[in-house]
Amino acid sequence: MIPANRIVGKQVQFMITCLCDTFYDHVAQASVELLEQVGCLVDVPDGQTCCGQPAFNAGDWESARKVIRHTLRTFTGDQPIIIPSGSCAHMVFHGYQLVFENGTDAEKEAARTLAGRTWEICDFLVNGLGIQTWHGRFDGKISLHRSCHTRGSNTYSAALQLLRSIDGVEILEFDESEQCCGFGGTFSVAYPNTSAAMGTLKIDKLTAVKPDLIGAVDMACMLHLSGLAEKQKRPFRKMHVVEILLQALRNAPTNPPVIHS
Amino acid sequence: MKTSQPIDAFGRDLSQEVKESVYSSSKAKYDKRIGALNAGYIAPDSLRKLAGQIKQHTLENLPSYLESAIGKLEANGAKVHYAKDGEEANATILGIMNAAGATKLIKSKSMVSEEIHLNAFLENNGCESVESDLGEFIVQLDHDMPSHIVTPIVHKNRQQIATTFEKMGLGDYNDDPTTITRRARTYLRKKYLEAEVGLTGANFVSAESGRIVLVTNEGNARFSICANRIHIVLVGIEKLVPRDKDLALFLNLLARSATGQQLTVYTQFINGPKAPDQIDGPGEMHVVFLDNGRSEILAGEFQSILRCIRCGACLNVCPVYRQTSGHAYRAVYPGPVGAVLSPLLAGKRYPEFADLPKASSLCGACNEVCPVDIPLPELLLRHRNKSKLEHIQKASAGTPPLGGWAVLCSTPSMWKSTLTLGKVMDYVPMKLVPVPAVQAWTQTRTLPPFRGGKFRGWYKEHRKHDSGNNQ
Amino acid sequence: MDQQCFLDNIRAAVARNAKPSPTPLPEWDPAMVTSQLAPDTDSDSASLWETFCQRFRAVNGQTIEGIGPLIALLLNADAKHGYLAPELNGPLAGPLQNAGITLESAIDTTRIDDYAFGITRAAGIIAETGSVVINESSTPSRLGALAPWIHVTLIDANTKVFATLVDAIKDLGDEPYVVFATGPSKTADVEGILIEGVHGPGMQICLRL
Numbered sequence: 001m002i003p004a005n006r007i008v009g010k011q012v013q014f015m016i017t018c019l020c021d022t023f024y025d026h027v028a029q030a031s032v033e034l035l036e037q038v039g040c041l042v043d044v045p046d047g048q049t050c051c052g053q054p055a056f057n058a059g060d061w062e063s064a065r066k067v068i069r070h071t072l073r074t075f076t077g078d079q080p081i082i083i084p085s086g087s088c089a090h091m092v093f094h095g096y097q098l099v100f101e102n103g104t105d106a107e108k109e110a111a112r113t114l115a116g117r118t119w120e121i122c123d124f125l126v127n128g129l130g131i132q133t134w135h136g137r138f139d140g141k142i143s144l145h146r147s148c149h150t151r152g153s154n155t156y157s158a159a160l161q162l163l164r165s166i167d168g169v170e171i172l173e174f175d176e177s178e179q180c181c182g183f184g185g186t187f188s189v190a191y192p193n194t195s196a197a198m199g200t201l202k203i204d205k206l207t208a209v210k211p212d213l214i215g216a217v218d219m220a221c222m223l224h225l226s227g228l229a230e231k232q233k234r235p236f237r238k239m240h241v242v243e244i245l246l247q248a249l250r251n252a253p254t255n256p257p258v259i260h261s
Numbered sequence: 262m263k264t265s266q267p268i269d270a271f272g273r274d275l276s277q278e279v280k281e282s283v284y285s286s287s288k289a290k291y292d293k294r295i296g297a298l299n300a301g302y303i304a305p306d307s308l309r310k311l312a313g314q315i316k317q318h319t320l321e322n323l324p325s326y327l328e329s330a331i332g333k334l335e336a337n338g339a340k341v342h343y344a345k346d347g348e349e350a351n352a353t354i355l356g357i358m359n360a361a362g363a364t365k366l367i368k369s370k371s372m373v374s375e376e377i378h379l380n381a382f383l384e385n386n387g388c389e390s391v392e393s394d395l396g397e398f399i400v401q402l403d404h405d406m407p408s409h410i411v412t413p414i415v416h417k418n419r420q421q422i423a424t425t426f427e428k429m430g431l432g433d434y435n436d437d438p439t440t441i442t443r444r445a446r447t448y449l450r451k452k453y454l455e456a457e458v459g460l461t462g463a464n465f466v467s468a469e470s471g472r473i474v475l476v477t478n479e480g481n482a483r484f485s486i487c488a489n490r491i492h493i494v495l496v497g498i499e500k501l502v503p504r505d506k507d508l509a510l511f512l513n514l515l516a517r518s519a520t521g522q523q524l525t526v527y528t529q530f531i532n533g534p535k536a537p538d539q540i541d542g543p544g545e546m547h548v549v550f551l552d553n554g555r556s557e558i559l560a561g562e563f564q565s566i567l568r569c570i571r572c573g574a575c576l577n578v579c580p581v582y583r584q585t586s587g588h589a590y591r592a593v594y595p596g597p598v599g600a601v602l603s604p605l606l607a608g609k610r611y612p613e614f615a616d617l618p619k620a621s622s623l624c625g626a627c628n629e630v631c632p633v634d635i636p637l638p639e640l641l642l643r644h645r646n647k648s649k650l651e652h653i654q655k656a657s658a659g660t661p662p663l664g665g666w667a668v669l670c671s672t673p674s675m676w677k678s679t680l681t682l683g684k685v686m687d688y689v690p691m692k693l694v695p696v697p698a699v700q701a702w703t704q705t706r707t708l709p710p711f712r713g714g715k716f717r718g719w720y721k722e723h724r725k726h727d728s729g730n731n732q
Numbered sequence: 733m734d735q736q737c738f739l740d741n742i743r744a745a746v747a748r749n750a751k752p753s754p755t756p757l758p759e760w761d762p763a764m765v766t767s768q769l770a771p772d773t774d775s776d777s778a779s780l781w782e783t784f785c786q787r788f789r790a791v792n793g794q795t796i797e798g799i800g801p802l803i804a805l806l807l808n809a810d811a812k813h814g815y816l817a818p819e820l821n822g823p824l825a826g827p828l829q830n831a832g833i834t835l836e837s838a839i840d841t842t843r844i845d846d847y848a849f850g851i852t853r854a855a856g857i858i859a860e861t862g863s864v865v866i867n868e869s870s871t872p873s874r875l876g877a878l879a880p881w882i883h884v885t886l887i888d889a890n891t892k893v894f895a896t897l898v899d900a901i902k903d904l905g906d907e908p909y910v911v912f913a914t915g916p917s918k919t920a921d922v923e924g925i926l927i928e929g930v931h932g933p934g935m936q937i938c939l940r941l
Contacts, residue, residue: 016716018670021680023709025716032720044720047673055663057623059645059656063667070671098639148624176288178629180580184622189701190659191581191620192262193273196705198580198622227706286924301767311760318755324743331735337908343738395930396921412921419922438922442930447845449931450879454841472904480878480917480932487874488841498742503757509898510765520920523769524861524897526791527932528912536868536908540838541875552741560745 002093002153003116007080008128010040015075015083017219018050024219027240031084031121034246038129042082047074053091057185061099068096072110081117082124084242086150086218089120093153120150122217122241126158133165136248141170143211144241145202145225147218148180159217159241166248172209179205183224199228203236213237215244262704265658268620272585279416283408283586286415290577293521294630301513301523312514313634316568319468319501320559326468326501327550333471337533339494339546346553347377353549354379354460354493355386361491361545363388363457367449369475369482370394371462372410372571373497373551375593376606379460390460391452393481395445402429408587410594411519411573416586449481459485459543463496464570465511469504472532473548476515476525483527492534492543497551499567511570514632518572554606562643566601568633575627575637581620590617597627601640615656618644661698680713687711762898770860770896780859780893781940787862788938791915792928795938799824802884802939803831806849809935814849815839815876820886823941824851839875847880854885854938855910856892858900863912864938865892865900874909883913883933887940 012035020028035042052067075081083089096111103111125131142163150156163169182188182198189195203225206214214236216222222238229235239247264270272280298305319326331341342357344350358366366383368374368390380401383390392401396413400406402425407413414422423436431444453459461482465474473494475482486492502511508530516522535542558567576582576596587595592603592614600621604614618641627637648656669675687710691703702708771783785795796802806812806828816824818837825835839847852873856865864885871877877885894900897912904910917932928934 020716022683022711022713025712025719028716029719032723044717046717049670049673049676052667052670055667057642057645058660058663059642059647059649060663060667061646061649063663066667067670070673074673094639095642098642148622148626151625151629178578178626180622180624180626182580182622184624186660186663186698187619187622189661189698190264191266191269191622192264192701192704193269194581194584194620195622196262197272197584199705201580223709224706227702227708230707231705282923289924301769303768308765311758311764314755314758318757321746321749321751321754322757323746324739327739327742341735343733343735345733345738345741349733393931394921395919399921412924414921415924422922438925439927441922442919442927446930450844453931454844470904478917479919479930481930483874483878483911484931487878505901505904506762506898509762509896509901510760513765513767513897522914523767523787523791524863524912524914526914526916526918528863528914530904530910531908532904532906532910533908535874538872539868539909540873542868542909550738552738556741556745559742560748564749 003112006119006128007078007117009080011079012040012042013075013077013079013081014042014044015051015081015088016044016048017083017085017088019219019223020084023223027084027219027243030240030243030246031082034242035082037246037249038125038131043079045074051088051091053088053095054185056091056095056099064095065099068099072114075114079117080119080124080128081114082119082121084121084240085220086120086147086153086155087220089118090149090153092118120153120155120217122159122162123154126161127154132161134162134245134248136250136252137167138244138248138251139168140212141172141210142213142215142244143172143174143206143209144215145181145206145221146177147216147221150217155217159215162245163215163241172211174209175205181221181225183221188224196228199224200232203229203234207236213239216240266616266619268581268585268589268616271589275586278418279586280584282418283415284583286412287577287583290521294518294574294577297517297521297523301517308510308514309632309634312510312632313568315502315507315510316633317565319503320499320564320567323498323501323559326503327498329468330466330471330501333469334548337471339471339533339548342547342549344549344551344553350377350495350549350551350553351379351382354495355383355388357491357493357547358388358458361457363491365456366390366458366460367393367452367456367485367489368460369462369477369485370397371460371495372593373462373495374460375407376553377551391449391456393449393453393485394477395442395479398445398449399425406588408595409573409576410571416588453484454488456489458491458493459489460493460495461485463494463500464515465502465508466496466500467505467508468501470532472505472530474508475529475531476512476527478520478526480527482529486531486543487541489543491545491547494546494548495551496548497553498555515570515572518574518630518632554608558605563601563605563640565635566598566605566640568635569598570633572632574630574632578626578630580622580624580626585620590620597621597637597641601637601644604644612653612655615644615648615653616658618648619656619660659697661696677714680717683711683713762896765898766896767860773895775895777893780895783859784857784862784893787859789862791862793862793915793936793938795940797940799827799941803828803833805937806833806882807831809848809882811848811882813846814851814880814882815847815873817852817872817876820851820853839873839879841875844879849882849884850876850880851884851886852877854887854891856894856900856903857887857938858894858897858912860896861912861914863900863914864936866911866913867907868909869907878932881929881933882935882937884937884939887938
């Protein structure tokens with residue numbers, strides 16, 4: 001599903017994602033800073049909105065196509081597109097191709113081309129730029145939530161690899177790591193009982209091993225999980241992997257070097 | 262919590278007891294599956310892909326494989342029948358029984374027979390049809406429905422079973438699982454020996470040899486073709502595999518995926534009626550190929566669901582199934598496979614089951630465990646799209662409309678002003694927002710502070726600063 | 733429905749869904765499907781037997797060697813009357829009867845529970861899976877191998893020894909009915925609790941002579 005030989009390079013475009021555009025600006029900011037730390041020139045196309053996934057998952061493919069066409073128009077050029085969300089990246093790899101299966105050749109081609117430029121950020125660092133270990137220090141025991149839409153991608157393994165290489169990081173093993181948090185876009189409101197039950201169970205499992213924080217590669221899961229946890233009066237500390245990576249660089253005994261692959 | 266989706270409501274109202282038993286049994290089967298696959302293979306994933314490809318190839322070439330199987334089956338001495346739908350299949354089976362003057366049938370576990378409601382049909386026509394798989398037998402005694410395709414009574418506990426046994430005259434109340442099993446053994450032995458006809462399904466049919474392959478752990482499919490004169494095989498057209506050699510791959514995958522075994526206890530290869538000098542076993546063999554909507558599926562975008570080998574792994578891993586149980590899906594096939602298949606098998610009654618594909622967070626765990634690599638999340642999505650295009654209310658209930666949102670997301674100026682205006686969200690008590698989706702969200706979750714446009718503001722400054730530096 | 737109509741429907745359906753790039757039928761190497769639990773490909777007969785015993789015991793089967801241990805096992809299980817496949821009379825009938833065990837050479841279905849054991853010949857064994865191969869030629873009575881609580885299969889020089897499941901399937905031939913029996917009959921239908929001996933044997937024994 002993920003195209004082979006995706007475009008690599010250090011002049012990149014950044015996809016904010018709608019959730020970081022509305023709630024999690026610090027994740028988007030950390031992503032840009034991090035990309036610059038590893039020597040990238042980051043462009044953020046101003047016209048971008050959302051990848052279209054909410055409508056796609058809800059079955060409203062007509063609406064999804066409308067948004068996707070806009071995204072295809074917004075991200076022109078031939079640079080890699082970096083996304084701080086496994087789910088939005090998955091949408092480009094999978095959903096974009098599916099909604100145009102009966103579309104014009106031009107649309108199919110555009111969707112294919114975009115997928116060939118798309119990277120989830122952890123995947124990009126490790127498999128795009130070839131960074132194998134991470135510099136700096138971060139003291140913390142981390143439960144890293146495996147966001148479902150990273151299945152079949154290298155995101156989770158890349159995130160684990162980088163985190164494990166940081167001094168002071170301890171990655172905790174927890175039960176049922178393959179299980180979903182229960183967000184699922186509109187599923188979270190169409191199936192409120194099931195969604196909340198799944199999320200509660202996920203929080204139980206993530207926190208049972210007493211982490212200092214919960215690590216994420218997708219803020220959508222965190223929107224749901226931390227919202228639930230807060231309502232249940234058991235809030236937890238959460239960080240996107242890029243925030244941890246950036247923090248590690250800042251904690252380095254020497255000034256953070258620009259990391260070259 | 263209020264919900265407009267029946268499966269969500271079913272899960273909400275499910276007793277803690279059933280929920281716990283479904284959850285723990287699913288988890289145990291999931292763990293056993295992983296253990297068995299990893300004990301067997303370094304790269305089990307490559308086997309799934311291979312099996313998926315073989316099944317996909319078979320479906321794309323089904324007519325020629327069916328012809329080959331039919332030819333072999335007939336050459337092996339079986340009589341082959343063809344049923345367009347459940348009605349025809351039931352009539353065919355009754356016809357075979359009538360012709361033989363038979364009134365008693367013993368049945369080993371067969372999902373297709375459930376699909377066509379064979380038991381009820383035969384009973385209405387003066388025949389006895391007894392389930393012999395322990396779980397199915399208990400379901401039959403209770404006039405209940407199986408809730409899992411491999412472990413049908415995962416929703417029942419021993420006390421309930423003991424009560425049923427007592428009521429049905431199978432001894433005084435005793436909820437010891439061993440006693441329950443022994444009593445069923447004794448009772449069903451009589452039924453095996455009385456029945457003139459044994460009906461089985463088929464896990465696989467080899468196109469190369471016409472071999473019918475059946476697996477059971479209990480031995481019911483063996484006993485069902487031991488003491489009787491006639492063997493009827495009821496089989497969906499999708500059960501074919503091209504070659505005998507492929508059976509090794511599928512048997513290895515099926516046992517591991519279904520129950521975490523290396524191989525199911527009894528694997529039977531049936532190549533026609535009994536040998537002439539064999540003392541017991543059916544001398545007459547009938548194979549009923551059932552279409553029942555499958556050719557329609559074969560013709561469309563859901564084709565790959567017909568790869569399914571009914572292992573139940575997608576149920577066991579599915580978080581929604583774990584929370585809601587098999588009965589929530591209101592059909593013979595529950596869980597992710599059921600959510601895809603049931604609406605299709607329903608034919609004209611598709612809209613009645615159009616909510617099933619909504620019962621998923623699209624987490625993809627089902628695809629990850631599927632031994633034939635069915636892209637289940639994609640098929641669920643296709644259903645959702647189909648329901649949307651057909652304006653099926655049952656599917657869309659509870660899902661916020663996204664037309665306005667799409668306009669917003671394809672008009673950057675609107676998007677950006679919303680980012681700024683959205684701040685008001687922080688000051689409006691969520692309880693007062695008359696949007697169902699907001700209500701559904703905030704009943705169990707908070708929303709983080711709205712920070713629309715903050716990143717864009719930072720980035721603008723950052724760029725300015727950067728270009729200043731560069732000059 | 734007649735065959736023609738039935739198949740025509742399916743042909744039309746497949747034609748409507750013709751794929752631009754059809755899925756080819758993959759060839760696969762038996763090594764790919766053979767598990768890590770299988771014996772090495774160059775195993776001699778002794779190590780095949782060893783692997784078989786190990787796998788068979790892993791599925792709660794029992795292996796015994798010699799008539800003495802068989803008699804001890806039967807008497808210990810209070811199994812004093814059973815079915816002996818007639819072609820095994822030669823090696824087994826005398827010693828068993830001398831030990832006070834009575835035998836029948838046919839199953840009378842009106843007395844199905846009178847047979848505490850059934851002894852039949854194994855057509856083969858599969859080392860990889862710990863399975864016993866039972867077929868029509870080796871076992872003239874299906875019931876004799878299924879109905880009694882204890883099923884003993886005799887393994888002798890005529891028994892084929894297959895290293896892998898793939899090998900055993902390759903050898904199915906024209907046999908109308910073949911069973912791979914991998915341990916005693918079992919269920920976990922009631923609360924996931926394992927119970928052995930549901931409809932078939934509760935004890936699956938391999939007797940090597």
